[in-house]
Amino acid sequence: MKSNVFSRRLWSKDFVLILLICTIASYPNRILISMLPVYVLDLGGSNAMTGMMMTGLTLLGMLTNIIVAPLIDRIGRKKLLLLGSGLYALNIILFCFTEDLGVLFVLRVLCGFTQGVFFPVPPIMAADNAPQDVLVDAMGLFGVAGSSPLR
Numbered sequence: 001m002k003s004n005v006f007s008r009r010l011w012s013k014d015f016v017l018i019l020l021i022c023t024i025a026s027y028p029n030r031i032l033i034s035m036l037p038v039y040v041l042d043l044g045g046s047n048a049m050t051g052m053m054m055t056g057l058t059l060l061g062m063l064t065n066i067i068v069a070p071l072i073d074r075i076g077r078k079k080l081l082l083l084g085s086g087l088y089a090l091n092i093i094l095f096c097f098t099e100d101l102g103v104l105f106v107l108r109v110l111c112g113f114t115q116g117v118f119f120p121v122p123p124i125m126a127a128d129n130a131p132q133d134v135l136v137d138a139m140g141l142f143g144v145a146g147s148s149p150l151r
Contacts, residue, residue, distance in 0.1 A: 064116025084118030
């Protein structure tokens with residue numbers, strides 16, 4: 001079966017915007033994963049504190065995903081995308097204005113909440129905006145867009 005990844009029907013404005021949003025949002029996430037532990041240690045924090053930050057982020061993110069999933073259809077994808085991206089952007093920006101370990105800890109754990117509101121929505125919107133015959137290609141491209149900061 002021939003791939004239709006270059007189909008014009010796939011590359012709608014909405015699909016491209018979702019890919020762009022996901023790519024842009026993945027960069028600060030990747031930076032925080034790799035650089036925040038080093039920064040915490042530089043400020044005098046411990047490996048245990050860094051581990052607790054990551055654990056708090058993961059647990060709050062999982063809990064938030066469970067709560068947000070049913071709301072995606074009730075509230076609407078666009079509203080949740082705007083709310084989630086706004087909260088996530090605000091949370092990321094606040095990292096730039098503190099050197100306090102306690103505040104960094106709270107912001108990183110809070111990042112689990114903001115990611116839990118934001119990150120479930122883009123893949124659903126990408127799937128909604130892709131034609132059925134190129135859905136597999138679309139989701140593959142979405143995966144590449146979200147993981148591009150890893151390279």
